[in-house]
Amino acid sequence: xxxxxKLLLVSPxxxxxRLTTIWMEAGFWDTVAFSFTRIVLGFFxxxxxGILLAFISGRLRVVEVLLWPFVIVIKSVPVxxxxxxxxxxxxxxxxxxFISFLMVFPIVYTNVLQGFKNVDKKLIEAVKVFGVSWRxxxxxxxxxxxxxxxxxxxxVSLGMSxxxxxAAEVIGIPxxxxxxxxxxxxxxxNTSDLFAWTVIIVLISVxxxxxxxxxxxxxxxxxxxx
Amino acid sequence: xxxxxxTKLSKSFGKKAVLKDFTATFKAGKVTNxxxxxxxxxxxxxxxxxxxxxxxxGRVSGVPNxxxxxxxxxxxxxxxxxxxxxxxxxxxxxxxxxxxxxxxMLGLGDSLHEPVQGLxxxxxxxxxxxxxxxxxxxxxxxxxxxxxxxxxxxSKAIIYVREHAQGKTIINITHDLQETxxxxxxxxxxxxx
Numbered sequence: 001x002x003x004x005x006k007l008l009l010v011s012p013x014x015x016x017x018r019l020t021t022i023w024m025e026a027g028f029w030d031t032v033a034f035s036f037t038r039i040v041l042g043f044f045x046x047x048x049x050g051i052l053l054a055f056i057s058g059r060l061r062v063v064e065v066l067l068w069p070f071v072i073v074i075k076s077v078p079v080x081x082x083x084x085x086x087x088x089x090x091x092x093x094x095x096x097x098f099i100s101f102l103m104v105f106p107i108v109y110t111n112v113l114q115g116f117k118n119v120d121k122k123l124i125e126a127v128k129v130f131g132v133s134w135r136x137x138x139x140x141x142x143x144x145x146x147x148x149x150x151x152x153x154x155x156v157s158l159g160m161s162x163x164x165x166x167a168a169e170v171i172g173i174p175x176x177x178x179x180x181x182x183x184x185x186x187x188x189x190n191t192s193d194l195f196a197w198t199v200i201i202v203l204i205s206v207x208x209x210x211x212x213x214x215x216x217x218x219x220x221x222x223x224x225x226x
Numbered sequence: 227x228x229x230x231x232x233t234k235l236s237k238s239f240g241k242k243a244v245l246k247d248f249t250a251t252f253k254a255g256k257v258t259n260x261x262x263x264x265x266x267x268x269x270x271x272x273x274x275x276x277x278x279x280x281x282x283x284g285r286v287s288g289v290p291n292x293x294x295x296x297x298x299x300x301x302x303x304x305x306x307x308x309x310x311x312x313x314x315x316x317x318x319x320x321x322x323x324x325x326x327x328x329x330x331m332l333g334l335g336d337s338l339h340e341p342v343q344g345l346x347x348x349x350x351x352x353x354x355x356x357x358x359x360x361x362x363x364x365x366x367x368x369x370x371x372x373x374x375x376x377x378x379x380x381s382k383a384i385i386y387v388r389e390h391a392q393g394k395t396i397i398n399i400t401h402d403l404q405e406t407x408x409x410x411x412x413x414x415x416x417x418x419x
Binding site: 120122123125126128129130131132133136139140141144 | 276277278291292293294295297299301303305306310311314315317361363
């Protein structure tokens, strides 16, 4: 029987004990920084490109139609398939950035595009009649109405970028990543390390999500104050 | 500034003809009031003149590029204040203090910097009037621009528009004969098709 032998399911106390020591180990912060920078980079790249392409698609129907098959493919292909295919093209180090990007991009793109389509047509007409500049239309009409869609997209995709990014690292095993730590924990049946790293991933992901959404909301509030 | 001339304008929505061979001249720098029962095509005519809709046939000439409007709906950015909504259309051409002065003229001194979503219908109506006047278009299209205002406020608002849009072409759609008298100018009566 393996039960009670800290192998199948380690107790929460054991995990807490491991958490108190794990962060003091050499290379812990480098490992966290390695995965954090790459996953977050993928998230930001997808955010920027998703918003940009959604705006272009919102104005030019032809771009939306051209992008549609790509977005559908990214949405439906299993993440594991992407990880394995990407390993052929990319080095393991860049894998989590690319996979995080692929997870976030369709969510941001489709949400922002939906927001763009939901912008009050009567307001758009008013802006046209008054000859309001593109910059001011964006600030007063488009951003306030797209804002809830963007916040919702970020809220959903932030957690997913971490899940997929770490999964990519576990498969690609780039040296010095959180994924490598999880892989080692699995190979050496070190369940307490596995749970401790999982808790760390959840903490970083939640903290980053909360901070990012807070800053995003503050930014939008700042835009409204005129 | 030229007269605005419509020649044999026609417009249908499905099988319903809203405008049929509508011909009229709107004198440059003068007020023209348009009256008619609901559904007779007044707003459609205004939308065609503003370039928001295309006529099925007929011609429009003399509409300048720089126009102002009060629409049937408020069409305000609800999260922004009255001042910001006006800044959106005027840009830096009009100072904030000038916008505040105009809003105060129509009794909106206490709500200058509140989001317009918290304002009453009558207050929003006054905001859109100031927005149209300060935008300083060569033509002012007014689609039931004084609705929802009590008699005193309505009189003040009409005087405000007459004073500050003097010399501009004003096309005013209304159901109120007394309003046309206060606005002055010509009256066109439209019939249901």
